[in-house]
Amino acid sequence: METEDFAQIRDRITTLPAKLQVYGKDSPESDVMELTIRGRGNSSFTGMPKPGYKIKFENKQGMFGMPKDKEWALIANSADKTLLKNFITYKLAGWLGDEYTPRCTFVELYLNRQYQGIYLLTETVKVGEHRVNIPKNNSSFLLEKGPTEYGDENLVATERKTVFEIKYPKNPSDSGTQLLKNALNLFENALNDNDSPEKISNLLDFEDYLRYYWIQELSKNKDGAFRRSIFLTWQSGEPIRLGPVWDFDVAYGNWEDDSLRTPYDWYVRNSGWNGLIFKRSEYWQSATKYWKTHHDLIETFPDSIRKYSKIIAPATQNEFKRWPVLENTENWTYKEAYSSYDEAVDSLNSWIIQRMEWIDAHL
Structure with missing residues (x-):
């Protein structure tokens, strides 16, 4: 990949025009493609030596057998000396039956004729037929637990001060946002008020939730403790669904805090919504059953x-x-x-x- 005039990629906002060509062992395996590139990631761009990138093609482009789309991420995995944590966690989610996990493949990147190392070329989390497949209307939402560090987000806060960034729609209507707020408040209030399991199961896809929970708990993921990089979808008339899973490069014991470095103790179980759910013994019994049922896998x-x-x-x-x-x-x-x-x-x-x-x- 080469940027126009070999311009340097200095931040996560400025997009630079660039060209990309895929090479095999000895020769090109694609035409030259037009795209833009910018930096990506929160701490992974500003606090780690090897930066990540967001690329956007001029036209939808399939990559290495993955469905066509304009937007892709080049994940540096700078904090992960195995380079595998994101890749293998997405695989695990798929093996456990997740409806959508980001497809990805390893590539070696040359940027402006300089070798940059191994990157994970990954689908970005966005609404689309081959990604997060929800209806495209004003009452269907893709959310990320927020706020993120970019600024200028569409944020929605519940009565209990839980904040989400609305990732889709890009320009939500007031009426749609109010529907979303009502649904989130109804769910949080049901948890706090110890409403019946039947009512709560109508508000949350529980099987989907248990899969998501155990991936976060197994990996002892700091962000997974209801912090950020927590995605969920909601559409009118449907329960809340957690996912897709995202961002595990500093999971599995790789963090500053000793409490996260050891493979012991519960970490995600008592955080955010998890703490409200699992304070009820019947829900923890369901979680235990899920773990045992999927243990062999x-x-x-x-x-x-x-x-x-x-x-x-x-x-x-x-x-x-x-x-x-x-x-x-x-x-x-x-x-x-x-x-x-x-x-x-x-x-x-x-x-x-x-x-x-x-x-x-x-x-």
């Missing part, structure tokens, strides 16, 4: 990580020459030093196995 998770790590391992030699971070513990996102890529993968697998064992023992 979740148990294969570490083997899958080993499988995918072998696929990208040859390219990691280039990655860690460009970004020699394996032994680095100075950046706030680097808490463990590794002598090799394989050691980083083994450490992740060990953490997940210990996490599963702890959950099994404390249900």
Whole structure:
């Protein structure tokens, strides 16, 4: 990819015209495509050495067998020395039956003729036939727990001060926004008032919720504790649905807080809506049943990580020459030093196995 006049990408707002061509081992495998590029991510753009990018094609473009769309993300996974946490978590969500998880594939990026390393080319979370497939009208919404750091968002706050950013529609009507507020308030009040399980199950897709909860709890994801990067959809006459899952590069024990680095203790269970739901024993019994029912599948998770790590391992030699971070513990996102890529993968697998064992023992 080359920007016009080799201009530098300095922020997350300024879009620069660029061209992109996909190369195979020895030759081009696509035409030259027109697009724009800008920085993307919150802390991942401003606080990590390897930046992420948002790209938007002039015309809808299919990439590596993924459905056509204009908008894509190049995820740097700078904080994740395995480079696998986002990829494998999206896979897990799909294996557990999530209706939509972002499709993605690994690429090596050359930007303005400079090698930039391994990136995860990923579908962005947006409303569309092949992405978050909800009706396009004024009473259907895609929300993200907010506010985010960009500013100028369409925000909606409940009576209990829970804030969401409206990601779709881009320009919601007053009447539609009021419908949404009413639905969110009705749900939160039902939780706080200990309304009947039947009423709450009409307001929240509970099976969908349990899948979402366990992915966040298993990974001990800081953002998953009802902080941000929590997406949900609601449409008039339907229950709230959590998802899709998003943003796990600093999950699985990779954070400054000791409480998040260990594979022990509940973290997501008592946060936000989760705390209100699971204070009721019947809901925790349902969560326990879900974990046990899907345990055999979740148990294969570490083997899958080993499988995918072998696929990208040859390219990691280039990655860690460009970004020699394996032994680095100075950046706030680097808490463990590794002598090799394989050691980083083994450490992740060990953490997940210990996490599963702890959950099994404390249900």
